[in-house]
Amino acid sequence: MKRSRLTDYILLLPAFIYVSLFLSFTLFMMISQSFGLFSLLGETEGFTLQYWKSAMIQESFDSFFYSMKIGLVSSTLVVVIAYPIALILNQEIRGARIVGSLIKIPYFINAMVAAFLIINIIAYHGFLNQFLMFLGFIDEPLRMRNDDFGTGVIVIQVWKNIPFALLIITASIAGVSKDVIDAAKDLRAGPVRIFFSIYLPLTISGAVTAHILLFIMIFGDFAIYSVAGPIYPQSLTARMQLIVSNFLQWEEASVLATVLIISVIVVASTLTFISKKYIGIYEKVGYAEIKKD
Amino acid sequence: MQKLKKISIVLFVVFCLIQLLWIGAPVFMAVLWSLVDVDTPWSYPDMFPKKLSFSQWSYAWNHTNLKRAMVTSYTVATLTSFFTLLISLPTSYILGRKKPRGKRFIETVLLLPIVLPGMVIALFVGRIFTSIGLVQSMGGIVLGHILLGIPYMTRLLTSSFESIPQDVLDAAQDLGTGRIRMIFKIYFPMIRLGFIAGTIFVFIKSIEEFNLSFILGLPTYETIPTMLYTYLGYNFHRTYASIISLILTVPNLIILLLIEQKIKTSLTPRSAAGKG
Numbered sequence: 001m002k003r004s005r006l007t008d009y010i011l012l013l014p015a016f017i018y019v020s021l022f023l024s025f026t027l028f029m030m031i032s033q034s035f036g037l038f039s040l041l042g043e044t045e046g047f048t049l050q051y052w053k054s055a056m057i058q059e060s061f062d063s064f065f066y067s068m069k070i071g072l073v074s075s076t077l078v079v080v081i082a083y084p085i086a087l088i089l090n091q092e093i094r095g096a097r098i099v100g101s102l103i104k105i106p107y108f109i110n111a112m113v114a115a116f117l118i119i120n121i122i123a124y125h126g127f128l129n130q131f132l133m134f135l136g137f138i139d140e141p142l143r144m145r146n147d148d149f150g151t152g153v154i155v156i157q158v159w160k161n162i163p164f165a166l167l168i169i170t171a172s173i174a175g176v177s178k179d180v181i182d183a184a185k186d187l188r189a190g191p192v193r194i195f196f197s198i199y200l201p202l203t204i205s206g207a208v209t210a211h212i213l214l215f216i217m218i219f220g221d222f223a224i225y226s227v228a229g230p231i232y233p234q235s236l237t238a239r240m241q242l243i244v245s246n247f248l249q250w251e252e253a254s255v256l257a258t259v260l261i262i263s264v265i266v267v268a269s270t271l272t273f274i275s276k277k278y279i280g281i282y283e284k285v286g287y288a289e290i291k292k293d
Numbered sequence: 294m295q296k297l298k299k300i301s302i303v304l305f306v307v308f309c310l311i312q313l314l315w316i317g318a319p320v321f322m323a324v325l326w327s328l329v330d331v332d333t334p335w336s337y338p339d340m341f342p343k344k345l346s347f348s349q350w351s352y353a354w355n356h357t358n359l360k361r362a363m364v365t366s367y368t369v370a371t372l373t374s375f376f377t378l379l380i381s382l383p384t385s386y387i388l389g390r391k392k393p394r395g396k397r398f399i400e401t402v403l404l405l406p407i408v409l410p411g412m413v414i415a416l417f418v419g420r421i422f423t424s425i426g427l428v429q430s431m432g433g434i435v436l437g438h439i440l441l442g443i444p445y446m447t448r449l450l451t452s453s454f455e456s457i458p459q460d461v462l463d464a465a466q467d468l469g470t471g472r473i474r475m476i477f478k479i480y481f482p483m484i485r486l487g488f489i490a491g492t493i494f495v496f497i498k499s500i501e502e503f504n505l506s507f508i509l510g511l512p513t514y515e516t517i518p519t520m521l522y523t524y525l526g527y528n529f530h531r532t533y534a535s536i537i538s539l540i541l542t543v544p545n546l547i548i549l550l551l552i553e554q555k556i557k558t559s560l561t562p563r564s565a566a567g568k569g
Binding site: 244 | 521
């Protein structure tokens with residue numbers, strides 16, 4: 001018995017060791033280099049905070065806030081759009097399956113290709129601008145690609161990421177037991193009530209999971225920024241890449257990378273915390289209404 | 294209730310139309326751009342190109358790095374999916390059948406490569422590889438791609454292993470089936486779908502991977518996505534970009550839509566459905 005346990009653990013190792021070695025090395029390098037330690041190529045000069053100081057310049061802050069803004073705005077938009085779609089697709093309507101497949105297409109499209117597909121539409125003389133001018137809504141084309149706010153990037157992120165959000169949210173909506181809904185209907189709960197007292201509390205954690213994962217992906221985006229983003233500020237990862245490839249300042253890049261990972265963790269835990277709080281509230285509302293009845 | 298049903302059907306139809314435009318228009322534009330004739334440019338204020346031909350396709354095929362990039366991409370992807378499968382099989386077997394202690398923790402760690410920002414991983418993996426001489430080499434690119442393949446592969450294989458009913462295994466064991474026979478007669482046929490789906494999925498993810506190939510491969514090894522990057526960035530060329538986009542996307546899309554059902558059932562994070 002004991003021997004087979006041991007074999008089990010040995011068999012468990014390959015993929016686990018591969019991933020954990022790679023990631024721990026990478027993260028270790030990242031953090032230690034930001035303090036001037038373990039420089040693999042240049043000279044190591046010992047623990048110092050100098051790189052944290054020199055990385056904290058206006059450009060870095062601008063990049064940070066740009067990425068944060070795009071990340072929060074796009075991920076929120078995606079969830080807000082995907083949630084009702086998931087509810088619609090959950091209804092048993094003929095054709096829902098086909099539309100379900102169609103809607104998944106952007107998930108299988110490479111981020112850069114997605115960016116390219118969309119900039120063809122929203123470019124200065126692109127399809128959308130010409131169409132809007134043809135209809136007479138605008139007099140001159142709107143600048144949506146490489147604009148200062150990042151509209152183009154947000155549009156692309158939304159286009160690309162809706163299927164991913166759907167995948168998670170649909171799963172959590174499908175997990176709501178049909179019996180519960182039927183019971184609520186028998187007790188003459190209206191659709192609004194069913195939504196707020198059953199669907200929302202039961203599926204909000206799925207939606208929040210989607211929100212967090214989306215935020216992480218969008219916050220660390222490089223490809224879409226580089227195709228459609230504003231010229232300045234750059235996204236955090238694009239700035240990192242630039243610092244490394246043009247100036248070989250690995251230490252500053254490590255600082256930015258560390259900041260990136262930390263902010264991902266902070267935002268993820270904040271969102272989880274908020275959602276936990278709200279789930280509590282919805283449950284209370286639900287119970288109160290049940291008691292009232 | 295009847296009224297609600299009607300409203301939802303109307304909503305559904307509107308939604309379908311929007312969906313068609315939302316997905317169809319961008320793809321249509323890319324196809325159109327790739328077919329613009331060399332001699333008759335398509336520019337403002339024409340709504341549509343004046344003449345369509347395949348001339349740009351043949352030019353891109355014959356006179357750019359496209360062929361070489363495709364060979365690199367497909368070689369890397371083949372090697373990646375093979376080795377990812379090899380590494381993931383034992384781990385997924387234990388995760389799916391034996392329910393070891395700390396299963397959730399291990400599964401979370403295995404997911405991390407696709408959760409952490411790709412460019413951060415790519416840059417620092419590149420840094421480490423530079424110091425051990427693995428940068429600018431096929432081996433380095435494949436090693437990096439395996440890291441990103443493992444999350445998908447282990448997830449798909451684990452759920453396949455989980456779905457084998459214990460009764461079947463017990464029955465076979467009671468009848469005195471040997472180990473090797475068990476593997477070929479029971480395990481393999483039953484995880485076949487996950488096996489195929491995992492391999493294809495990792496293959497496609499590897500072909501689409503940009504960050505790692507960009508940091509580890511350029512300028513020696515150009516893959517399809519890094520080539521697209523040059524045509525979208527400092528070498529902006531809309532027609533070539535369209536051609537490369539289509540070459541990169543269309544085969545993958547067809548394959549993925551075919552195996553989509555299988556992937557959907559096992560790639561959906563189970564934790565997402567219930568707990569946060």
